[in-house]
Amino acid sequence: MAKADQLLSVLWLLRSRSRMTAEQLAEQLETSVRTIYRYIDALCMSGVPVEAEPGHGGGYRLPPSFREAPLFFNIDELKAMVHAGRFAEQAGYPYIEPLRQATGKMQSRLNEEQLEELQRHTAGFEVIQPSVHRADETLLQEIERAVARSSTLAIRYEKWKGTEPEERKVNPYGLVNRLYKWYLIGHCHLRDDMRIFRVDRIAAAVLTEHSFVRPESFSLRDYMQNRFDAGQEKNEKQDQPVRLEGDPAMIAHLRDNWYMRERIVSHTPDSITLLLDKSSLEGFFPRFLLSFATTLRIVQPVELRQRVAKLARELADFHGTDIPVETK
Template sequence: MSAGRLLSVLLLLQSRGRLSARAIAEELGVSVRTAYRDVERLQGAGIPVYAEPGRAGGYRLLDGYRTRLTGISEGEARALLFAGLPDAAADLGLAEEVSAARLKLLAALPAGPREEAARTAAVFHVDAPGWYREPERTPYLPLFVDATLTRRVMQVRYRRWRAPQEVSRRLHPYGLVLKSGVWYVVAATEDAAAPSPTTATYRVAQVLDATLGDERFDRPREFELGAYWASYLADFRARRYTGTATIRLSPRGRLRLPDNVAPEVVRAVDATATAVGGEGWVEAVVPTESTAHACGELLRLGADVEVVAPAELRRAMTDTVGSLARTYGLTGPA
């Protein structure tokens, strides 16, 4: 009999709720008979495990029973998810809890596993923010954490990109997402014109003011943060690119492409590139957001790119290059 396996059964029941003997066996890689015996041993040790009969039945712990083998507090348990993300934990106001939970976990381990955990921590470091920019200031992020966990309504002032730029919103925060070092809150937005709140995504750094109210909200049972975010990204990509452009690239331009444009543009070049002329130049069709945005991105490649179509983008490139030539012609050396 493995004491470690019995502990695993206990923690499975504590974290998952009702589980059949077959489900326990599959999780632990043992036989169903062994799973039955392990549950009986837990019961014999005084752990309040009871069986529920029927097709949807299984084993579960008595309501309210929790083991505190580690002595971890509620706040430290919240922080465990960010144990390997110290910067994210600090943003959320959980830095002290992460440190305390980590110390308790290490203290609970035997000498061998504790040393292995320390060696692993010494060779991995996560730095979420992207290059070439300062981390965003998010003073209201801890307030969003509180609102999300306690399901309390928030009143915020928010700055957006379209007019009117400053708006007020009553939010039901459903969850927080860290994307490339930028925090977003996914929240249902109350609108007098709509019969029910609509779910939207807000950049936390754009929140100008926020207050936490006493009113509670119910998070929909069917809402799943990861699935929502995947759908949001897919919709964002679909709305992001509204046109296409035909471009020509030199070998050096194609090599520099991943450092200067979005991955979708690189994939489009790889999928549509055909050889033109000599010296390794290729022609490809790429997606574009707008004329101004495409012009700014492609100009990073200098003389290693030529826009063939549409005419509007080609004119924008010509006008910008001409303006640069005039500027440097006036200010450069004689």
């Protein structure tokens, strides 16, 4: 029996061309003419209306009604797959090269009119995301294989970025991509409990010979959401409200900032209230506000206003030293 993928290849080729000879099909599929005859017979027996035209200029063809009908995917389904591939690539999908090959094969089987329409739908669609926290593709593939095989992983994990990696053994339940960061969720042997591991902090991962059974009722989505919701609720109790007023364009810029979006409590065109933790208020945020100069005013807390004012004075003192005085 002819292989299903080879039969589909013959079908795609006939669908994308007006007609093809057995020799042309054999050349495209790198097989013999005799094998092509068997494939054509198998297609006809399965109900595909392959028409044979003898003589010079003849060959095999499909009726126009069959060629114009969607074989597996209509144009909306085709563009959805191409668009989804672009999202996957920006998310750091670990099998991006096979994905590109698959979409490439799909597009190579389209006729000229279909390909032009698909290109019109995809030419003006792009996904661009920051490359921070990118996980290694080979590492992601190794973890994915461990998940699929239910194999325990031996990992070297940096609990905090820049610290000495710790040796851990983990039963990997799955990979989750959240806000373009990859997380491994699994049962940690050291802690004898479920844990979430940032993949960009895993220095190495090796499959072991030990296997495990993942609970059938376990949900990656539910576990991840519950953990982050619980952490967010805990942090919000310790966070401090920050109210800013100023230029509507600058307020809009803050609302669109990827870090600020999840910390917005309320906003109007000329004001915004955020919830920020202590480390942010004492660390990067005062320096961040300096970049807005006089377009934003800190309403509360007073301590934040004082920190920004102190930084501005230090900046003025630093850059104001040793500047030659112009004389007329």
